[in-house]
Amino acid sequence: MLHINKIRENKEAYIALLKVKNMDASILFDSVIALDDKRKSTQQKLDEILAKGNKLASQIGDFYKEGKAQEANILKEESSSVKDKSKVLQKKQSELEKKIQDILVQIPNVPHSSVPSGKSDADNITIKESGKIPTLMSGAKPHWELTSKYRLIDFELGTKITGAGFPVYTDRGARLQRALITYFLDKNIAAGYTEFLPPHLVSEASGFGTGNLPDKDGQMYHAKDDNLFLIPTAEVPVTNFFRDVIVKDFPIKCTAYTPCFRREAGSYGKDVRGLNRLHQFDKVEIVQIQHPDKSYKTLDSMVRHVSSILDELELPYRILQLCGGDLSFTSALTFDFEVYSAGQQKWLEVSSVSNFESFQANRLKLRYKDKDGKTSLCHTLNGSALALPRIYAALIENNQTPNGIKLPKALHSYVGFDIIK
């Protein structure tokens, strides 16, 4: 959520920038500023009336102490009428506040000035390509055939016990999954992140804190009896650690492994085969809370960090800068990582690293104190490091040989074997 004062200060610039997100904000901005003007003047009137009421009340108290009941009674009447007036204004005020809030939550984050315009993912800009796209042996297979050939994942068993999109990892397949989780966490810890293992269900309040509720509630699984939601990403619990917090030292760096649960309502068709799109998958997330002056440096460092992991896994990947049309509601600047999965000859998104600036922090009331003792909103950033299923898919597809699947060196000590035969 944008802060009203920032909209006031940067109105024209924001309107121009939001055009990159294919949005015309001028009418919304004008109406929200007009409402806020009204809110301010109402607040002033209300404060005056309340001040009067407070004065009267204490005068009445004094009269009683002095035993002047009659004088007190006269003031009581006056006080009552003041109270009636204040009630009217208070109601008006809270209506104004609600209207303002209703508009503000509709406005997406302002994109960073470097974000290219564009309508869809087709307009994203490739800013880096790394690694060689492998030429596979003849008869190379997509991962859903490999997982069954080497008995790594049992999709049917998952369907039997739960439903489609809930795979069962078996034997070496399970060990590979667990190894990847540990490996990613270790890489993140080595980069200075502190590991957390948060709950996998969150309250409604947390859902609001990260903006998953009320807009995207159809995407989360809901345990209705207890009104808890299964997390769609570790970002939800971890970011909510910092709800109503005043930060003392920057940066705060968190990493967390969690399973992620997504209903994926409305998505169907091509991309759902194998590991490409699941209802439950594992992901290791990185989150940073940073001073506004440093958040873009931090974003770069997070991009480099994710790159270094993919380098070490010897996976070919490319980094895309998302165009305005593909940028999420909350993000100011996002880099997507895609790995090339040679068996299906496709680029698969495995990470999305974003700077949300103060957009999330405003809703969370996540602030810091500057040197003058003023409180200001922090910047929040997050990214996947990394999402497991598509990494898994690319790893086994790209490394398939006639003799089996050869795992990259970095994983040997984690998995306990170097080839899957």
Place this chain on the structure above:
RNA sequence: GGAGAGAUGGCAGAGUGGUCGAAUGCGGUGGUCUUGAAAACCAUUGUGCAGCAAUGUACCGGGGGUUCGAAUCCCUCUCUCUCCGCCA
């Protein structure tokens, strides 16, 4: 699941109708002292909104009510703790 207790500032903890935005202690910050540090002592130390400021106003878990006046009384919701039961 049954019974009870509670929710106050960064933390601990007083306050049961009117100088309470809130005692006191701890912690934090600044200072005095010291070669330096510790100790001691002094001062300072919540957040939002409006205002250039002075200041005003709101906030004692959330919402509602009683009253001229509520942290304090009433209703309601949420959460936490203790005991019992069940249980990984």
